[in-house]
Amino acid sequence: MKRLLAALLAVMMVLSLAACGGGNSGGQTSEPPASSGGDPAPAEGSGEKIDISVIAAQYGQKTSDWWANFQKEFNEANQNINLNVEVVSWNDIYTVVNTRISNGAAPDILNIDVFADYQAEGLLLPAEDYVSAETYAKFYPAFLDQSVVDGTVWAVPDLASARALYYNVDILEAAEVEVPTTWAELEAACQKLQAYDSSIYPWGIDMTTDEGQAAFAYYIWNNGGDFTDADGNWTLNSPENVEAIEFAIGLVNSKLTNSDPANETRYTLQDLFGAGQLAMMIGPNSIPTYIAVDKEPEDVINYGTAPIPTNEGKPSVSAGVMDRFMCFDNGHSDEKIEAIKTFFDFFYEDQRYSDWVLMEDFLPATSTGGEIVAAADERMAAWVDIVGSCKFYPTAKAEWANVKQGVINVEQQALMGGNVQELLDELQAEIEAEAAG
Amino acid sequence: MITKTQHVPLKASPQPPLKRSSGGKKLFRKIEPYIWIAPSIILMAVFILIPICSVFQMSLNKVSKTGKIQGFNNFANFTKVLNSSAFGIVLKNTIVWTIAVVVISTVLGFMLALILNNQFRGRKIARAIVVFPWATTLVIQASAWNFIINKDYGTLNTLLLKLGLIQQSVNWTPTPGTYFAWEIACGIFVTIPFVTFCVLSGLQSIDTSYYEAATVDGATYFQKLFKITLPLVKSSLTVSTVLNIIYVFNSFPIIWTMTKGDPANHTDTLVTYLYKLAFYNNKQGEAAAVSVIGFIILLICASTYMIYTLRKGDDDL
Numbered sequence: 001m002k003r004l005l006a007a008l009l010a011v012m013m014v015l016s017l018a019a020c021g022g023g024n025s026g027g028q029t030s031e032p033p034a035s036s037g038g039d040p041a042p043a044e045g046s047g048e049k050i051d052i053s054v055i056a057a058q059y060g061q062k063t064s065d066w067w068a069n070f071q072k073e074f075n076e077a078n079q080n081i082n083l084n085v086e087v088v089s090w091n092d093i094y095t096v097v098n099t100r101i102s103n104g105a106a107p108d109i110l111n112i113d114v115f116a117d118y119q120a121e122g123l124l125l126p127a128e129d130y131v132s133a134e135t136y137a138k139f140y141p142a143f144l145d146q147s148v149v150d151g152t153v154w155a156v157p158d159l160a161s162a163r164a165l166y167y168n169v170d171i172l173e174a175a176e177v178e179v180p181t182t183w184a185e186l187e188a189a190c191q192k193l194q195a196y197d198s199s200i201y202p203w204g205i206d207m208t209t210d211e212g213q214a215a216f217a218y219y220i221w222n223n224g225g226d227f228t229d230a231d232g233n234w235t236l237n238s239p240e241n242v243e244a245i246e247f248a249i250g251l252v253n254s255k256l257t258n259s260d261p262a263n264e265t266r267y268t269l270q271d272l273f274g275a276g277q278l279a280m281m282i283g284p285n286s287i288p289t290y291i292a293v294d295k296e297p298e299d300v301i302n303y304g305t306a307p308i309p310t311n312e313g314k315p316s317v318s319a320g321v322m323d324r325f326m327c328f329d330n331g332h333s334d335e336k337i338e339a340i341k342t343f344f345d346f347f348y349e350d351q352r353y354s355d356w357v358l359m360e361d362f363l364p365a366t367s368t369g370g371e372i373v374a375a376a377d378e379r380m381a382a383w384v385d386i387v388g389s390c391k392f393y394p395t396a397k398a399e400w401a402n403v404k405q406g407v408i409n410v411e412q413q414a415l416m417g418g419n420v421q422e423l424l425d426e427l428q429a430e431i432e433a434e435a436a437g
Numbered sequence: 438m439i440t441k442t443q444h445v446p447l448k449a450s451p452q453p454p455l456k457r458s459s460g461g462k463k464l465f466r467k468i469e470p471y472i473w474i475a476p477s478i479i480l481m482a483v484f485i486l487i488p489i490c491s492v493f494q495m496s497l498n499k500v501s502k503t504g505k506i507q508g509f510n511n512f513a514n515f516t517k518v519l520n521s522s523a524f525g526i527v528l529k530n531t532i533v534w535t536i537a538v539v540v541i542s543t544v545l546g547f548m549l550a551l552i553l554n555n556q557f558r559g560r561k562i563a564r565a566i567v568v569f570p571w572a573t574t575l576v577i578q579a580s581a582w583n584f585i586i587n588k589d590y591g592t593l594n595t596l597l598l599k600l601g602l603i604q605q606s607v608n609w610t611p612t613p614g615t616y617f618a619w620e621i622a623c624g625i626f627v628t629i630p631f632v633t634f635c636v637l638s639g640l641q642s643i644d645t646s647y648y649e650a651a652t653v654d655g656a657t658y659f660q661k662l663f664k665i666t667l668p669l670v671k672s673s674l675t676v677s678t679v680l681n682i683i684y685v686f687n688s689f690p691i692i693w694t695m696t697k698g699d700p701a702n703h704t705d706t707l708v709t710y711l712y713k714l715a716f717y718n719n720k721q722g723e724a725a726a727v728s729v730i731g732f733i734i735l736l737i738c739a740s741t742y743m744i745y746t747l748r749k750g751d752d753d754l
Contacts, residue, residue: 094716098504117502117719199605209697209717259588259608262700263616277589401502401719412700416613 049082050339055097056111057323058089059159060360074346081339106328108340113323115147115155116398123328127153130327130340135348138366146322146392155324156344157365159357162387163218163319165309166273166287167280169302171200179306180280181316183222183247186309190256193279203251204269204281205261207415212408214266214319217393218282219244221317222310227394227403234431236403237424244311245424249414262412276301282308284321285383286361305382320390322365363387399434406431489732495725502719514726523702523710524727530617531686531706531731538624538685543678545625546632551666553633554640564637571630579694582623586610613703620695620704624685631684632677639673640666675746679739686735707731 056067067085074083086107088096093112100106106123118124127147128136139156147155167179172189175196180186190202207215220226225240235241251257258264258278272278274291292300307316325347327340347353354372357364363383364370374381394400410423499510518524553564570578585593586609594606610616647665656664689708692698698705698713705713707727715724 094719098721102504102506121501121503121505123503207700209699209713260610263610263696272589398502401717405713405718409701412703415700416703418701 049080050336052081052083052109052336052339052343053107054083054085054109054111054343055093055100055107056085056087057093057113058087059362062359063087066356066359070347070352074343077346078339078342081342083343106330108328108330108332108336109343110326110328111158111323112326113321114395114400115324115326116149116396116400118326118328119149119154120398124154125327125329125332127156127327130337131156131344132341135341135345138348138368140365140367140370143322143365147324147396149396155326157322158325159362160320160322160365160387161284161286161362162321162383162390163214163282163284163308164383164386165280165306166283167304167306168273168276168278169304171197171276171279175279179304180309181307182309183311187251187254187256189280190251190254194256199277201258201272201278202280203257204273204278205248205252205257206264206266206269207261207408207411208263208265209405209408210265212411213393213404214282214321215248215261216245216407216411217319217391218308219248221319221391222308222314223247224311224314226391228397232394232397234397234399234403234428234435236407236431237421237428242421242424245411245414245420247311249411249420252415262415273303274301282319285363285380288379289361318386318390320387320392322392322395399431402434403427403431492725492728492732495722496729498722500722500725502721504721510722514722515730518723518726518730523705526702527698527705527707527710530704534617534621534624534688534692534706535682535686537621538628538688539678539681541621542625542628542681543632543674546629546677547636547674549629550633550636550640551662553637567630567633569630570627571634573627575627575688575690576694578627579620579623579691582619582626583695586619613700616696617704620692623691623695624688627691628681628685631681635673635677636670639670643669671746675743679743682739682742683735686731686738 056063058064064087067087071083071085075081097107097110097112101118101123110118115124127144136156143157143160144153146157147153165179171193172179175193177189177192177196178185180189186203193200193202205215206212217227220241223240223244225238225244226235229235252261258269258272266283269278269281270283270287270290273281273283273287274295288303291303308318310316325344332340347356348366348369350366350368350372353366353369354364354376357369357373358376358380363380364373364387370384370387374384393404397403406427410418410420410427413423414420495506496514497509497512499507499513501507549567553560553567557563585591588594588606588608588610591606591609593609594603597603598606610619643666647669648661651661651665686706687708688706689712692704692706692709693712696704698709702710708731711724711727711731714720714727
């Protein structure tokens with residue numbers, strides 16, 4: 001009897017395990033009909049709710065709560081829609097999304113930074129198909145331009161951040177240094193700062209795997225260079241780019257920067273800046289909040305912001321970073337598209353949208369949101385101006401992921417004594433080969 | 438006769454049902470072990486075999502940036518990986534990393550086990566302390582090491598400055614090579630406890646009479662070490678070394694936390710390199726190829742070592 005019981009138990013275990021395994025794959029395969037094939041049901045007017053699945057990136061500690069609240073409010077306001085938002089950390093979001101796509105269970109709406117890979121595989125819908133004309137008109141045109149492939153806008157911006165020069169007012173004043181506006185002034189200022197106190201790093205550079213592409217952009221854009229030309233062809237090894245990177249590497253070699261730019265991320269630099277050990281750095285609009293965490297107001301360093309220094313005679317360009325919403329082509333019914341439009345109208349409702357942007361210290365991507373944010377916070381007003389005119393990474397191009405890693409690799413090789421021209425020539429050839437297929 | 442007649446009906450009447458139940462029992466006996474191991478087999482199939490097959494499949498196919506498999510591509514993933522300039526550096530790093538960490542931690546762990554095997558006051562506390570590095574998460578360990586060696590706020594510089602041994606902060610990681618050496622040091626530190634406890638368990642199973650006999654025969658400490666201790670803990674050492682080779686070769690957190698393989702792949706090992714390929718460059722096919730190469734190297738190393746040591750062990754017997 002005992003044996004029989006034991007055997008039964010074992011069979012139960014096996015079955016439950018098999019059920020677990022099957023449940024997963026079953027869930028994955030049955031999900032697409034739920035979102036795509038399942039749509040005709042409401043279309044027939046059966047009164048069933050329309051499901052909308054959203055995967056959203058986790059920007060900070062407040063993101064999950066914000067979305068949970070949003071979901072509740074949205075579902076209450078729209079009884080015929082069942083919105084389900086899943087907030088995923090930046091570390092996992094690409095893997096999660098790719099796994100869903102390869103299992104045929106792409107989310108309806110995705111909030112992430114890049115879109116070109118999904119668009120290249122024909123997975124996305126054009127933005128104007130799923131965003132109402134009223135909401136669409138709110139976006140800064142320059143932002144929408146960043147999501148154009150073949151003349152069509154494929155994604156809409158959800159927020160942005162911009163970069164500027166941050167400097168420690170007290171250190172600069174004590175060393176009698178003016179805020180630099182050109183590269184020559186920057187170099188002179190760094191030397192003066194170093195002479196004033198050798199324990200303070202004059203200038204911060206981050207060339208790490210985390211965000212080395214940002215350093216690349218700061219220097220090339222402020223030397224009149226760019227990642228691509230006007231026609232969208234890669235111009236990574238242009239003379240302006242080579243000169244710009246050589247200048248940045250020169251600063252490191254002259255020991256005017258933090259000691260290990262290949263391993264010290266922007267967060268390390270922000271820590272050093274907040275602790276008064278770094279005099280100047282280029283950073284995002286969120287730095288004031290970052291350096292004030294866990295500090296009494298009087299303990300926060302006295303800092304100022306200014307445009308990023310440029311090579312003599314070149315206009316100062318701020319670097320912008322923008323994230324997006326995109327809609328996967330899951331064979332949506334007309335009712336579902338209407339529901340998705342309702343979602344975006346609800347999200348970009350001016351007050352709600354400015355709350356979203358301010359929640360994690362970002363900048364708005366809509367002109368109406370910009371007005372509210374600028375009015376709400378004087379400090380943000382200047383940033384709203386900057387973000388309207390800054391340049392963005394060419395994320396609309398499918399080769400961007402490799403360009404990003406490639407320029408970081410070039411910077412790190414150059415830090416170890418590599419020749420910038422040769423390295424950028426190699427990268428250009430590699431990327432051109434990839435672009436050619 | 439009586440007994441016979443008594444026995445026959447007794448045996449005869451329950452015979453048919455007995456036969457049936459013994460048949461059922463036999464069948465049950467046959468399948469019983471499979472039922473018991475079925476959960477583990479299913480678990481292994483789901484979480485080990487299927488992913489391994491999927492990696493092999495990806496390595497042989499063109500994989501789109503969103504992870505879709507798009508057909509056999511004539512080993513292009515392997516040729517691309519093998520022709521890339523970074524792969525040579527990464528492979529060399531992996532070999533240096535594995536050999537340095539495994540060899541040094543085995544030697545040091547063995548010595549530590551010998552010390553801990555002696556009778557002394559506070560031996561239990563000492564053993565508990567040895568477990569600490571093992572019990573702490575690798576990410577925390579690596580972050581702590583980074584914190585120790587940092588030039589600007591590192592505790593090593595602070596300590597040396599306070600002791601007056603240095604006048605200004607020293608950059609402990611001026612080159613990628615030195616950074617890699619620190620990573621190896623961290624790897625050794627966290628691996629020692631495992632070796633120590635494997636060896637210690639072997640040491641405790643050695644009968645003290647061997648040593649007594651050897652002492653009577655006038656054997657020196659080193660003679661006893663090499664003629665008695667080492668041969669008798671060899672099986673423990675083999676287990677710890679093989680497992681260590683696999684763990685260390687595949688170790689990801691230390692290098693990822695300390696340098697992310699930077700600068701320019703100079704501190705990457707195969708595992709961190711393939712992670713970058715897969716999740717930073719979106720080249721999942723090439724990442725799978727690196728994974729397969731790593732798997733093959735590991736399979737060859739571990740099985741060669743096992744076969745060599747086990748055969749040698751048999752010869753000795």
